[in-house]
Amino acid sequence: MASRHLKIALLAGSLSVTGCTNLAPLYQQPEATIPAEIPSAPTGIAIDSPLAWDQVFLSEDLRSLIEIALEENRDLRVTAANIEIARAQYNIAQSSLLPNTSISGNLTEGGRFGGSGANTSAFRDSALFQLGVTGFELDFFSRVRNQNEAAFQSYLATVEGERAARIALIASVAELWVRLATDRELLALAEDTVDIQSDSLSLTQELLSAGVATELDTRRASASVENARAQAAQFEAQIRQDLNALRLVVGTELPSYIEGSAALTPSPVELLVPGNISSEVLLNRPDVMAAERNLVAANANIGLARAALFPSISLSGRVGYSSTDLENFFSNDVAGWTFGPSLDLPIFDYGARQNRIAVTEAQQEQAVARYQLAIQTAFRETADALAITETIDTRLNALERLSEDADVTLNLSQERFRVGVDDYLSVLDAQREDYSARQQLILARRDRALNAIALYRALGAAPSAENE
Structure with missing residues (x-):
């Protein structure tokens, strides 16, 4: 009985063997081939971590719409x-x-009949109960652990992909x-221009009747009205x-x-730059x-591919009871066990395993290049957004003064x-300059907001403040 217990203990000890050698190369984070600091605006406050989106987007209606999108967007559901x-x-x-364990058991009753069909023997009972471990691989070369690590890292990459989405x-x-706000303001500008041009047309027609204006002036005024109407329709x-x-x-x-x-106005987006x-x-x-x-x-x-070059050893074992006497079913006399290792030893595969290693090494080189490219792309996107940030306020101030001057000139x-001092051509020139200045001011405000969004995206962002 002691010998039997020893064998069972050896079986349990064998099942606890873990991998000894990891054939995967030691991971080292590739060098980021970018400057240590990103060129940025000279003023602002330091950002210790990416800002939450509900701290960047100031409009309550915009924030509400973003929350709806986070719940309803189909692409985001796919990533989830x-x-x-x-x-x-x-x-x-x-x-x-971990070992794959299973339990099996059965209970049967039987007897023997004579030639006449009468029962000539009493029924005999038999029962079998087994607890087993099947196909547990001894991970000497960390094949299983590297497989597990690859799956885990792929899972984490998917999580980051969802965050990026x-x-x-x-x-x-x-x-x-x-963009919707921009087009609405451009539509309002076009409709305002239609009203102004219509008033000019009416004035020109009155002056034509008085002999002050010419037919050419009237035609020019009418063309300006129709041009403004066409632009308004385009913005609609x-x-x-x-x-x-x-x-x-x-x-x-x-x-x-x-x-x-x-x-x-006021700007729906605001991002302070460090x-x-x-x-x-x-x-x-x-x-x-x-x-x-x-x-x-x-x-x-x-490491997974390299481990395929070496033998794979798996263990299977069972321990249980079998008896034809149910009353003595759990006695030591009817207990039993089985144990057997299996060996998978690669011999000839015509270079298939070596080529799998070459494939994984090339894929690792690709992953290094993709990682460095991702960093370089992030650097460029951030630097580009900051370059606009440095000059956008100067541009806005200049366009505001230009718009004021153009309005006075008109x-x-x-x-x-x-x-009757000037002809209508000078009025048309002034109207075009005024319209252009007002339009440029709207587009500059748009660019300022879009650039803040681009910077928010480039810095990586963060969850909403409520979820941090």
Whole structure:
């Protein structure tokens, strides 16, 4: 009996053996081939971590729309499902680290009949109960652990991909909101221009009747009215397209407040820029982190491929009871056990295993390049946004002064035409300059808001403040 217990103990000890050698290369984070600091605006406050989106987007209606999009957007639902798939695949891989156990049992009764069909023997009972471990691999070369590591890193990369998708969705909703607001202001400008040009046309017709203006002046005034009407119609169509795009991104019907709430003033977006930003901040961007997760997974896959060159040893064993006497079923006399290892030893595969290693090593090199490219892309996007940030306020101030001057010039030109000092051509020139200045000011406000959104996206962003 002591010998039997010893054998069972040896079986349990064998099942607890863990891997001894990890054939995966030692992971080292690749060098980020970018400057230590990102060129940035000279003023601002330091940003210790990416700002939450509800701290960047100031409009209550815009924030409400973003929340709806985060609930309803179909692309985001796909990425969430991808996380569940990756999590399940990781759990499957992780289960390989543990023994696969099973329980089986049966109970039978039987007897023997004579030739006449009469029962000539009493029924005999038999029972069998077994607890077993099947196919537990001794992970001497960390094949299973590297497989598990690769699945885990792929899962984490999927999580980062979902975070990147959320940031992209938030930025897309904000960008479409800003474009909708821009087109509404441009439509209002065009409609205002129609009214101004119509008044000028009426004045020109009166002056023509009085012999002060010419037929050419009247035709020019009429052409200006129709040109303004055409531009207004163009912006009306663009607004409908903006709403269609916003509806698609949000994933459901737009709330009623959208019809009149989108505006550029006050600015719906505000992002304070630090005096200097360390490039280390970019390493927290979800696309960069996902690229690194994929790199670590590729590293583990090399170890997985290398382990295939070596023998694979698996253990199977069972312990249980069998008896024809149910009353003495659990006695030591009817206990039994089985144990047997299996060996898978590669011999000839015509270079298949070596080529699999070459494939995984090349894939690891690809992952390194993708990781470094992700960092370089993040650096450029951030630097580009900061370059605009440095000059956008100067541009806005200049355009505000230009718009004021153009408005004064237009009023003077109209008055000079009214008293007969200038012809209508000078009025047309003043109207074009005024319209252009006002339009440029609207577009500059749009660019300022879009650039703040681009900077929010480039810095990697963060969850909403409520979820931090």
